[in-house]
Amino acid sequence: MIYRVKKFADSTNFTNALKVTTAAVIPVFVMNYLGHFEIGFTIALGAFLTYPSDIPSNLKHKINGLLVAALIVAGCNLLVNFLHPYTWILYPVLCVLIFFLSMISVYGQRATMVSFSGLLSTALAFGHIHTGVEMLRYSGLMLIGGIFYLLVSLIFNFIRPKRYVELQIADCIKLTAKYMKLRGDLWNADADKSKIIEKQLNLQVEINVIHENLREILMRNRTSGTSNQNRKMLIVFISLLEILELALSTSFDHNKLHQKFEGYPKVLSTYQTLAYNLAATLKQIGKSIENSKKYVSKHALFKDLEALEKVIADYEQELGKENAAEGVYMLSNMLHYAQKQIEKIKTIERAFSLSIVYKDFKGERNKDMEKFLAPMYYPISTLIENLSFSSTIFRHSLRLTITILIGFIIGQFLPFENVYWILLTIVVIMRPGYGLTKQRSFHRMIGTVAGGLIAFAILSLIHNNIIIGSLAIICMILGYSFTQINYKIGATFVTIYVVFVYGIITPNIADVVQYRILDTLVGTGLTFLANYFFWPSWEFISIPLFLKKSIEANRNYLNEISLFYNHKGDVTTSYRLARKNAFIEIGNLMASFQRMSQEPKSKQKELPQIYKLVVLNHTLLSSLASLGTYIQSHKTYSASEAFNVVVNTVIKNLDSAIKLLNLESSAALSDAENEELAMRFTELKNIRAKELKEGNISEDEEFNLKMQEAQLVIEQLILLTNLSESIVQASKKLNLTR
Incomplete structure (x- = not known):
């Protein structure tokens, strides 16, 4: 319990809560002491409304974002107060304001939170109407509150400048370790592979979010010159990306391997032990960062590696070189994977156990890092492009505007005590997707009723304002x-x-509790109905776009792998970008599927078929990562014409799937193309069989490397072809237009 409390108190969420509480409480205490409670309360309100815009970023963007939020908060309050006496103009201006504030969400997460601050301020303004000079004074105090929150946030940032990044890195390490543990579970003979893959896909969504946070902080900070600590964290982050790619790249045919080594279970159990210890080591590093303790390694990974080498040698000796050749090649690839993972983990271990001065990245790679970040400019064209019903944000903005207007009218014509509570509930709960809105509506109702009852019970027993304030x-x-x-x-x-x-x-107070619960229930009900009936953003409408993007990202990744295999040299920035996008898009696809599964059954169209496509795309990415990782980390030979023919066929299949998702006609492979593909596979297999037959007893290292390459590349090409054909067939069966 002590550990959990300590972990909670050290979390980013608790720190953020402490920031907004400090920024809200100090003005109230100070001004109340001076006899100006209302001034203090207004400043606190400005701080509270600015707080949502304080999201992870570098210092410059944090300051700019909070200043813009503070100005919008004060400006919205002033506009509502100024127009309130003129009902004939208030309603249309209110509609335009709410719609515009909601639409700026098209510019990303920061804009979404600034939008949220503005919408909250607009709703709250109806609870504190002022006139004349008083409305200028009130809005000015809210602006002061926003600026005060900015100062408090900066103070917290300078007190513990490294802690947020450390906690994000710790979370990233633990999620990566969890992913690796799931990969290790696949080696159980009775493993529920479909369940494990589902868990991996869900985990990929979480990993994508934390990767974007770390890119934003670490890579943007690099552009302005940073500390040794930031460079160290950046190296750790890059190592984690490579570890995840390596983990995903182990797309072995587990059933085939279990059959192959059925009589030698120790081989696979030794490898699984090593795989689990890789994950456990990462988890231990994450915990040491989280607890601010110096990392001390407890796992002997090199001994586990030696144990695996020994069982491979024993296997080869028992069967003889000729009979064991194919199995040894398979195991050698697994061994090499483990060696690369240990190398990456040791890089992370050294970062947290030694005081090393990390030199900056030089040259093109330093310049290219900005390409991995979302652009930070806000062209008006982006807003204009989203002004159509095809945009989820547009439909959400229209829905939110109409719902708030209905809530406002209901509050005006029915005897509600605090209309702005209805508006606040709508703003806080309503989300673009039905599933999340439904969930938040349900949780909001429970939380409000439970909180109101608990608070009323406490207030009926305690009447001391100091205790209540505390x-x-x-x-x-x-x-x-x-x-x-x-x-x-x-x-x-x-x-x-x-x-x-x-x-x-x-x-x-009894009336306050009663009206708050009633207003919340009304706002929640309106939100729920609006999300169902007003241009709902059902996921089956948008999921073909996520499917298409994921297939396109995998196709581009394969194309970069093919270019690298043909031309060799250093890994290009375009290769890394293609890899990054493939990982991001599979996470986005799974997130879309998760949202769809939360919607009404009648709207879960083709759910099993969509999940099949999600799994196929994930397996395809795993196979691509396996091929890409191998050719990066091994000496490889010239790509054969057969390799290029097969790759081109896979790309053509993926292009066909994309056309099908675009509701375009797609031509199947011609008989001549199918015949050539079959011939190329036969060619590759014959070469490999001949080399196995004639050279399996060779001690030549170059021959053995070539055989490992042939075994893995041919295996992946066969898998890629089968997967691409399955994606085409699944896309043909998908029908979301009904």
Whole structure:
């Protein structure tokens, strides 16, 4: 329990909650002491509304983002107050404002959070209407609150500048270790492979998010010159990317291997032990970073490697070189994979156990790093391109605008105490997707009712404002800490602290609790209905786009692998970008599938067929990573014409699948092309069989390397061809247009 509490207190979520609580509480305490509670409360409100825009980034973008958010928060409040007396113009301007604020989400995560701050400010403005000079004063105080939050955030950043990156790296290491552990589970003879693959795909979604966070911080910081610590973390991050690619690249035919070594189970069990220890070592490194302790290795990975080498040698000796040749080649590839993983893990170990001054990357690679980041400019063309019903953000913006307008009208014509609570609930809950909105609606209702009842029970027993204020601060910290972890618990604590605040400043607390619960239920109901009936963004409409992007990314990755295999040399930036995009798109595809599985059954069209395509694309990526990793880390020979014919066939198959997803006609391979493909495979297999027959007793190292290459490349080419054909067939059967 002590460890869990310590871990929670050291988490990024808790730190963020501490920042916003500090920025909100200090103005209230100071100004209340000076006899100006309302001024302090308004400044705190400005800080609270600016807080959502404080997302991971380098310092420059953090400052710019928070300043823009503070200005929008104050500006929205001023606009609503200024137009409030003029009802005939308030409604149309309110619609335009809400629609515009929601639409700026097309510019990415930071813009989405700035949009959220503006929408919150617009909703809250209806709870505090001012006129004349007072509205300027009120908006000015909110701006001061936003700037004050920026200062608090910068202070926290300078107190522990390295901690956020360390925790993100620790999480990345642990997720990568979990992924490797799942790969190790595949070596169990009775493993549920489909379940393991599903877990891997879900994990890929989490890994993609944390990779983007780390790219944003580490690579953008590099452009302005950074510390040795940042360089060290960047090297660790790059090593983790390579470890993940290596883990994904072990696309062995496990059934075939279990049959091959059925009489020699020790071979595979020794390899599985090594695979588990690789994952355990990474997990241990992650824990040491998380606990701020010096890393001390507890796993003897080199001994595990020696044990694997020994069982391979014993296997070869028992069967004889000729009979064991094919099995040894398979095991040698597995051995080489393990060696590369240990090499990468040792790089990470050295980074956290030694004081090394890491030199900066030089030359083209330093320049090329910016290509791995999302662009930070905001062209108006992006906004214009999304002004159509084909855009999910456009439909969401329209839906949100109409729902808020309906909520506002209901609040005006029915006897609701606080209309802005209805609006706030709509803003907080409504999301572009139905599944997440439904989940948040349900959790919000439970949290509000539970929080209201708990707060009312406490207030009926405790009447000391100091105690209530202290409890409000604690609940505020816990509320914001849990919002990202468990929205239901977060909503409960947020409701408790809001009721506590009202309990201090208003005597009729029972009415406050009653109206807050009622307003929340109305806002939640409106949100749920709107997401179902107002231009819903059902995932079956958009999932063909994610499928197409994933297939395109895999095709481009294969094309880069083929170019590298043909021309050799150093790994190009275009190769790395293609690899990165392939990983990102498979995660995006799985995220889309997850959202679809949360929607009503009637909207889960072709769900099994879509999942089949998700798994096929993941397996294809695994095979590509296996081929790409091998040719990067081995001396390889000239690519044969047969290799290029097969690769071109796979690319043609993937192009056909893309056309099918675009609802275009796609021509199948001609008989002549199928005949040539079969001939090329026969050619490759005959060459390999001849070399096995004539040269399997050769001690020549070059021959053995060539045989390993032939074994892996032919195996992957066969797998790639079969997978691409399966993707085409699955795409033909997919029908989402009904």
